[in-house]
Amino acid sequence: GENVEQHPSTLSVQEGDSAVIKCTYSDSASNYFPWYKQELGKRPQLIIDIRSNVGEKKDQRIAVTLNKTAKHFSLHITETQPEDSAVYFCAASRYTGGFKTIFGAGTRLFVKA
Amino acid sequence: DVKVTQSSRYLVKRTGEKVFLECVQDMDHENMFWYRQDPGLGLRLIYFSYDVKMKEKGDIPEGYSVSREKKERFSLILESASTNQTSMYLCASSGMGQGAIYNSPLHFGNGTRLTVT
Numbered sequence: 001g002e003n004v005e006q007h008p009s010t011l012s013v014q015e016g017d018s019a020v021i022k023c024t025y026s027d028s029a030s031n032y033f034p035w036y037k038q039e040l041g042k043r044p045q046l047i048i049d050i051r052s053n054v055g056e057k058k059d060q061r062i063a064v065t066l067n068k069t070a071k072h073f074s075l076h077i078t079e080t081q082p083e084d085s086a087v088y089f090c091a092a093s094r095y096t097g098g099f100k101t102i103f104g105a106g107t108r109l110f111v112k113a
Numbered sequence: 114d115v116k117v118t119q120s121s122r123y124l125v126k127r128t129g130e131k132v133f134l135e136c137v138q139d140m141d142h143e144n145m146f147w148y149r150q151d152p153g154l155g156l157r158l159i160y161f162s163y164d165v166k167m168k169e170k171g172d173i174p175e176g177y178s179v180s181r182e183k184k185e186r187f188s189l190i191l192e193s194a195s196t197n198q199t200s201m202y203l204c205a206s207s208g209m210g211q212g213a214i215y216n217s218p219l220h221f222g223n224g225t226r227l228t229v230t
Contacts (some may be wrong), residue, residue, distance in 0.1 A: 001174075009153070032216045043203070043221040044156070051215050089155060091219075096118025099144050099207060099216035102172070105155035 002027040004092050006104025014112050019077045021107045023090035030092040032099075033066060033073050038087045038106075047088075048075070067074065080111045118188050119204050119222035126229050132191040134225050136204030143209050145187035146219065147171075147179065151202040162187055178194045194229045 005028040025033075025082050034049035050057045050064045050073065057064050061080075066073040077084055087108050093101040123159045138145065144163050148156040148171075159169030160179040168179050171200035176198060187206075191198055205219040 006155070031214070034218055036219075043223055044219075045209075045221070049218060078156040093216040095214065095216070096169065098161055098167070098169055100115060100158070100161060100169065100171070101146065101155040101216060102158060103148070105153060 001096075002030075002092070002100070002102050004090060004102050005106040006090050006107060008107060010108045010110075011078050012110040012112065013105065014084060015025075015080060017080055019080050019084070019109055019111075021075045021088055021090070021109075022072065023074070023092075023104050024070075024072050025092040026101075027092065027102075028071065029093055029094045030071075031095070032093040033064070034066060034091050034093070034101075035075050036089045036091065036103075038089065044089060077109075080109075082111050082113050085109055086113045115142075115206070117177045117206055117220050117222040119202075119225050121225050122223060124225055126191075126194050126227065128195060129230060130191075130194050130229075132194050132226070132227065132229075134189040134191075134204075134205075136187045136189070136222055137185050138187075138206040138220070140206065140208065140220070141184065142206035142220075144207045144216070145181065145182075146205040146207075147177075147187065147189045148203045148205065149173070150203055150224070156203065159189065167226055169190055172202065174203040194227075196229050199227060199229045 031052035036044035
């Protein structure tokens with residue numbers, strides 16, 4: 001079945017450094033790739049998303065890149081801050097009559113001050 | 114702002130009980146989803162629905178069923194709760210997306226932490 005693999009499971013960076021989280025997906029029909037941030041005890045919230053007709057998207061310190069050929073997409077956070085510490089989830093979505101959305105296992109990001 | 118409301122924040126049930134988890138959204142969204150979240154496993158899709166009375170199995174439907182009698186409400190049912198169903202359950206909804214080709218962002222509820230003893 002469809003699968004989304006996410007790496008690393010844990011990432012620790014110094015404040016001000018960059019963080020990169022990578023995901024691969026198995027279903028070539030996937031065409032929408034959102035990223036969610038989940039702070040402790042809170043619900044996941046969308047931080048950025050990308051559609052399959054776009055290779056890259058940026059929003060201030062956050063960017064996402066998509067390589068459809070390799071079925072690979074990545075989240076880049078620059079100039080990390082302590083408040084970026086959270087669990088980040090990638091996801092892949094495809095249309096099957098409804099929109100089936102599969103998530104990766106998550107990356108716990110620690111930003112050390 | 115989209116609001117997705119789950120009826121209970123915490124639930125404790127006994128093995129063998131029938132359990133209902135309720136979710137209501139207020140944005141007239143077509144798509145609704147149930148996930149369970151376990152440490153190290155991320156969010157795993159149980160069931161989703163794209164219209165009233167329509168349902169599709171996700172990756173882990175065994176032991177669960179769902180009901181969508183009204184557009185705004187999506188219920189998850191554990192027919193006979195077992196200890197391995199102890200977990201955080203998250204409901205989400207999304208609109209139709211651009212031209213029904215691309216999905217739109219999921220909006221999550223606060224979650225229901227279910228403990229089965």
